Amino acid sequence: MSFHTIIWLGHAIEIIDQTLLPQQKVYITLEDPLQVFEAIKELKVRGAPAIGVAAAMGMALGAMKIKYSDKDEFMSKLNDVADLLASSRPTAKNLFWAIEKMMVIAKSGDDAPDKIIKKLERKALQIYEEDIAINKKIGENGAAVLKSGETVMTHCNAGALATAGYGTALSVIRAAVEVGKDIKVIATETRPLLQGSRLTVWELMEDNIDVTLITDSMSGHFMKDGKINKIIVGADRISANGDVANKIGTYNHAVVAKENNVPFYVAAPLSTIDADTKCGDDIPIEERNPIEVREFMGTTSTVKDVQVFNPAFDVTPNRFVSGIITECGILYPPYIKSISRVISENRVENGID
C-alpha cells in the first residue's frame, strides 16, 4: 500500500489528512488529545474503525501528557480525556468501544500511573494491530460472495483509509482480486463530503483495482440495467437486530437493491456491533455543519444561507441486508439470533461486551 492511515510514533500520532486527498498527500502529527479530537471531528481521520484506533491512541497520548500529584488526580484527568474524545462524533460504535477498552485497562489492578501509561500504550498498539488482522479476515470471509466477472458497488469509503489497513468493504474486494477474480468496482461519489470520489477511487486506483465513479443518484439506473451485481458497504453502528447505520445515502441504495434483486452486504468488525442498542431507531445520527451542503469543494453551490439538513448517516433496516460479513464469518437473518450468537461466542477473545 502506498500510504498509511494512522501510525503511533511513540510520543504522537501520525495520520494522513483525509480532507486533502486526493489532491494532496499530507501527513500530520497529532501531539495531544485535543488535536486528536479535532482531527476526528473534522474528518481528517474518519471511518468507524480508524476513529476507534485514533481514539485508543489518543487515550494513550493523553495519559502520557497528564500532570498529576497522585493517582486520583491522574484517573480524574484520564476520564476527562475519555470524555473529550467520546464527544468528537456520536455515531461510530468503534469510538466508544475503543475508549471503553482503554478505560478498562486503566482501571484494572492497583497499578501506579506510570505503569498504567505503559499498559495504555500497549493496548492502543494492540487495537491497531488487531484491526488490520480483523480486516484481512473480513476480506477472506467475504471474498466467496463475489464471483469473477462481477461488478460491485460501494458507497462512501470503507477502505484502508477508514481503518488501520485494508478496509472492511474494500478488504472483501481486495481479497477477491488477490485470489485472481476479475472484479470491477462502481464507487458512488458520496455527497456532501465526497468520500467515494476522493478516497475510495483514490485508494482503489493506487492498488490498480478497476473502479468507475458515479454520482449517488445514478445507482438505481445501473442496478435496473443489471450493471451492478452486488453492493458491499461498511457500517458505523449495527444494532442488535441487524439494522445498519452507515453513510447517508446507504438506505436509498439498499432499497433499490432489493427492488432489483441485487444482494446488499455490509462488511464490519464485531466492534461495530452495538448489542445494547435494540434497533436502528435508537442509533444517534450525527448532524453536521450546513456549510458542507451549501458548498461543493469549498465553493458555494446554492443560495447563501438556505436552510439545510445534513445528517451524516442513515439507518438501513435489517430486511434490506443480505448478510453481514465479519471477522467471524458471514451473519445471515434473522440477525437478532445470528448477532446474539456471534457476540456471546466471541465475548472473551474479542473483548466484545
Ligand code: MRU
Ligand atoms: O463520515 P465518515 O466518512 O466517517 O463515514 C464513514 C462511513 O460511513 C463508513 O462507511 C463506515 O465508517 C465504515 S468504514 C470501514
